[in-house]
Amino acid sequence: MKQNHWLIIAAGALVGLAALVLTASGNPGNMGFCIACFLRDIAGGLGLHSAGKVQYIRPEIIGLVLGAMLMALAGKEFKARAGSAPALRFVLGALVMVGALAFLGCPLRMVIRLGGGDITAISGLVGFVAGILVGVVFLKNGFSLGRAYKVKQAEGFVLPGFMVWLLVLLLAVPAILKFSAEGPGSMHAFWAISLVAGLVVGALAQKSRLCMAGGIRDAFLFRDFHLLSGFLAIFAVILVGNLILNNFNPSAQVQPIAHHDYLWSFLGMMLAGWGSVLLGGCPLRQLILAGEGNGDSAVTVLGMIVGAAVSHNFGMAGNADAMTDGVFVPGGVALAGQIGVGVGLALLLVISVANLRKEGAK
Amino acid sequence: MIDARGLSCPMPVVMVRRELDKNHPSDLEVKVDNRTAVENVSRFAGNNGYQVEVQSADDDEFTLILTKKA
Numbered sequence: 001m002k003q004n005h006w007l008i009i010a011a012g013a014l015v016g017l018a019a020l021v022l023t024a025s026g027n028p029g030n031m032g033f034c035i036a037c038f039l040r041d042i043a044g045g046l047g048l049h050s051a052g053k054v055q056y057i058r059p060e061i062i063g064l065v066l067g068a069m070l071m072a073l074a075g076k077e078f079k080a081r082a083g084s085a086p087a088l089r090f091v092l093g094a095l096v097m098v099g100a101l102a103f104l105g106c107p108l109r110m111v112i113r114l115g116g117g118d119i120t121a122i123s124g125l126v127g128f129v130a131g132i133l134v135g136v137v138f139l140k141n142g143f144s145l146g147r148a149y150k151v152k153q154a155e156g157f158v159l160p161g162f163m164v165w166l167l168v169l170l171l172a173v174p175a176i177l178k179f180s181a182e183g184p185g186s187m188h189a190f191w192a193i194s195l196v197a198g199l200v201v202g203a204l205a206q207k208s209r210l211c212m213a214g215g216i217r218d219a220f221l222f223r224d225f226h227l228l229s230g231f232l233a234i235f236a237v238i239l240v241g242n243l244i245l246n247n248f249n250p251s252a253q254v255q256p257i258a259h260h261d262y263l264w265s266f267l268g269m270m271l272a273g274w275g276s277v278l279l280g281g282c283p284l285r286q287l288i289l290a291g292e293g294n295g296d297s298a299v300t301v302l303g304m305i306v307g308a309a310v311s312h313n314f315g316m317a318g319n320a321d322a323m324t325d326g327v328f329v330p331g332g333v334a335l336a337g338q339i340g341v342g343v344g345l346a347l348l349l350v351i352s353v354a355n356l357r358k359e360g361a362k
Numbered sequence: 363m364i365d366a367r368g369l370s371c372p373m374p375v376v377m378v379r380r381e382l383d384k385n386h387p388s389d390l391e392v393k394v395d396n397r398t399a400v401e402n403v404s405r406f407a408g409n410n411g412y413q414v415e416v417q418s419a420d421d422d423e424f425t426l427i428l429t430k431k432a
Contacts (some may be wrong), residue, residue: 004401076421077397084368139376147368150395150422209398214372222375222406280370289370 004208005226011201011208012230016237018197019112020245022060025189029256030116033060033201034109035283036100036272037257039301040308040317041185042166045177048309051317053183057170059191061287062163063198064205068291069160071203080156082295085145088351089296092275093303094310095344096283099271101308101317102337103127104258106283107212107272111231113258115238117250120260127266128273132216135277135352139221142357143278148296156293159301167195184257202291211285213276254328257320261332264318264341268333271344278352316340366403367395367423374399375406378428382410392426400424 019032031037037054044055072078100106103124105113110128113121135143169177170191180186188194204210208230215228242248252260259265276282279300281289286304289297311317316339319331333341364381366374374394381390390412392403404414407428415427 004405079396079422081368081396084370139372144369144373148370149368209371209401217372221372222379222409224405224409226405280372294370 005229007204008208008210008226008230009233011204011210012233013237014204015108015201015210016115016234016241018201019234019238020241022189022194022197023247024245025193026187027189027194028184028187030113030118031105031109031184031257032112033197034105034112035061035287036097036106036304036308037104037109037184039097039283039304040101040312043305043309044185044312045179047178048305049312051312052185053180054185054312055178055180056185056188057166057177058188059167059170059194060198062167063195063200064202064284064287065160065163065291067199067202068206068288069202069293070199071206072292075207077206078156078293080151080153080293080295081148082151082155084148084296085355086296086299088145088355089279089300090303090306091347092279092351093286093300094307095347096272096275096279097304097307098311098316098340098344099268099275100283101311102268102333102341103265103272104318104320107269107276108234108282108284110269111212111235112238113255115235116242116255117248118255118258119250119252120255120258120262120265123262123265124269127269128213129216130266131270131273131275132213132277133220134270135274136217136220138352138356139277143352143355144357145278145280145355148294151295153293155295158295159290159298202288205284205288206292209285210288212282213273214281214285216273217277254321254323259318259321259331259333261318264333264338267341267345268318268337271341271348274345274348274352278348311337311340314340363391363393365393366399367393369394369399370396371398371402375402378403378406382412387428388430390428392428394424394426395422397421397424400426
C-alpha cells in the first residue's frame with residue numbers, strides 16, 4: 001500500500017518534470033502536457049477542423065496510449081472490455097472537450113498553468129472542483145453508466161492501433177497532414193522527445209492510476225487522498241521547476257495561451273470536471289484506460305477528438321488574451337462558446353438524472 | 363455479496379461504501395474483475411476498519427473478503 005503511494009507521487013512528479021522538459025524543448029508556454037490541447041491539435045492535423053494555429057500530430061498522445069498499453073501488457077493488465085454505454089461516453093467525451101477548450105486546457109494543463117503563476121487558471125480550478133462535487137452528488141445517489149463486458153482482444157487494440165497509424169503518418173507521409181505554420185500548433189518539441197515523454201508518462205500513469213479528476217473526487221467521496229497526492233506532486237514539481245528556471249510569472253495579465261474570462265473559465269472547467277466524474281476519469285485517464293484495452297474509453301477519446309473539432313469549427317473554443325504592439329487585446333469565450341458550455345451543462349444534467357439507478361441509494 | 367465485475371472505478375468502491383454504511387456487515391464478499399478495483403476497494407476497506415483477503419483464480423476475476431477488524 002505504501003509502495004503504491006510513492007508510485008503515484010513519483011508518477012505525478014514525473015508528469016511535472018516531463019511538462020517542464022517539453023516546454024523547454026519547444027512546446028508552448030504552460031503547455032508542456034495538455035491532453036485537450038493535444039487532441040485538438042491532432043484533430044486539426046487530420047483536417048477535422050481548420051483552425052490553422054492548432055494543427056499538429058502530437059507524439060505525446062501517441063506515447064501515452066502506447067506506454068500504457070506496453071505497461072498493461074507487461075503487468076498482465078491488458079484486458080479488452082467494452083459495452084458500458086459507449087454512445088453516452090462518446091457524447092460525454094465531446095462535452096468534456098467543449099468545456100476544457102473554452103477554458104483553454106484540460107485538468108492537467110490547468111495545474112501546469114497554476115504552477116506557472118497563471119492566476120486566471122484559479123477560476124478554472126474552482127469550477128473543476130465544483131463540477132466534481134456535482135458529479136459526486138450523482139454518484140452518491142446511484143449514477144452509473146452500467147457494466148462493461150469481456151470482448152475479443154482486437155477491440156482493445158483499436159486506439160493503440162490508431163495511435164501507431166498516426167505515428168506512421170507523421171513520420172512517413174507528413175505531407176498529407178496539416179501542420180500549423182504559426183501559433184501553438186507550430187510550437188513543439190522534436191517528435192522523439194515528445195514520444196518518449198509520452199511513453200514514460202503513459203507507463204507510469206497506467207501503473208499508478210494517476211487521474212486529475214479522481215484525486216479530488218476520492219477526497220470528497222471517500223476521504224481518500226491517495227490520487228490527490230499525484231495531482232499535488234505535479235503542481236509542486238511544476239512550481240519549483242518554474243521558479244528554478246525563472247519561468248514563474250504570477251500574474252493575471254497575458255499569460256501564455258490563456259484568457260481572463262473568469263466566469264466562463266469556471267463554467268468550462270465545471271463542465272470538464274462533472275463530465276470527467278461521470279466518465280470515471282479525466283481525459284488523461286481515458287487515454288490510459290484505452291491503452292489498457294478499454295473500448296469504452298477508446299470511444300470516449302474519439303468523442304474528445306470530435307468535440308475538439310466541433311469546438312473549433314463553431315467558434316466555441318476560448319480565445320487567448322494577447323498583447324499586440326503594446327496594446328492589450330482581451331480574449332475570452334465568444335457567444336458560441338458560452339452557448340456550447342451552457343448546452344453542455346444542461347446535457348450533463350439530463351445524462352446524470354437519466355442514469356440514476358431506480359432504487360436510488362440502495 | 364457485491365458483484366462489481368465489469369464496473370470501473372469508482373463504482374466498486376461506491377457500492378462497497380453503500381453496503382458498509384447501511385448494514386455495517388462483519389464480513390463482506392466483493393467480486394471485481396480488474397486490479398484497479400482490487401487496489402481501490404482494499405484501500406477503502408483498510409481505511410474503514412476492515413481487513414482484506416484477495417483471492418484470484420486468474421487475472422480476470424478477483425474475490426475480496428472483507429472482515430471487520432476486532
